[in-house]
Amino acid sequence: MPSRINKDSASMKEGKYSIFVVPKQDVSKESLDIFSLKSPNGRKSLFMSTIQGDLRELRAYSDSYRSWFIGDVIESDGRLWIATEFDPIFLALPYLKEGKRVPLDHLILESRITDSPFLKNRLPLVADPIGNADLNVWKLNDDKCMEYLSKKVKAIAKVLSENSIHIDSTSAEGFSKSSSTKGVEEHYLKYSWGLISDYIDKETSIQLKSHMNIITDETTTNKRRSSSSGEGSSKGLKRVKSAPQEDYLSLPKETRASLPQNSKQKALAKSATGSKNITSFFSKK
Known part of the structure; x- marks a missing residue:
C-alpha cells in the first residue's frame, strides 16, 4: 500500500483512508495517481495510471455496515477498491x-x-x-472498430461459457439440458455485448449489435408475440371474473322459510311452539 495517494475524485474524499487492491508491479512506493474521467456512456469512473503509463479502472466493492480497522483508527468508509485492467x-x-x-x-x-x-x-x-x-x-475506421469490439465480446462470452458462469436468474430460462449449444452461446454473446455496451456510446452499441446479429430481449419478445397471433391463439380473449351467480344473503324471507328441514330441525321447531322469544323478557312493560 503506497504511503501517499494523489486523487482528484470527490467520491473518495469521504474518509481519511481508502483500501486498494493493486498489482504490485503497477505502483511505486511513493504515490498512487488516481483520477476520474467521464465514460462514453456518461457516467464518471475512477482510474489510476500505472508506473508504466497504462490505465487501470478502479471498481469499488461495498457492503452494508462495513468499516476498516486501521491501527487504532476506525475508517467508516468500508469500500474495497480493486484495480482492473482497462x-x-x-x-x-x-x-x-x-x-x-x-x-x-x-x-x-x-x-x-x-x-x-x-x-x-x-x-x-x-x-x-x-x-x-x-x-x-x-x-x-468503422469496419476495424466493429471487428475489434466483436472480438472483445466473443472473448468475454468464451470465458463465461468455459467456466459455466451463472449470469442471472434468467440465464437458464428457456434452456433445458436438451437445449442446443448454439442457443446457450448466443445468450452469453448477448450478455457480453451488454457488458461492452457499458463502455461505449449508445449508437456504437446498436451498431455492434447489428454487426454481430445479436437479438435482444425486446426483439425476441416481439417475435413471440407475432408467432402467438395465429389460429388458436388466446389473443383477444378476456379473463372472465369468477363470482357467485346468486347472492344468498339477499334471498327473500319466503325463500329462507321454505327451505327444507331435517327431522332434528322439525323437532326443535315443534318444542319451541308457544314459547316466548328471549328478548321479550328485556322489553319495557
Missing part, C-alpha cells in the same frame, strides 16, 4: 468519432490517455493514420 481505446472512441483531423494530443486533452503505451499499440486496430506519422492524426 482498454483506453474505449475512452478514445468518442473523440475519434468526432472526425476532427487534428493531432491526437490536441483531440484528447487528457495526457494520461494519450500517453498510454497500450493506446498507442492498439490505435491502428480501430483507426487509420492520416498524413505523416509524425503528425499523429487518426481517422476512425
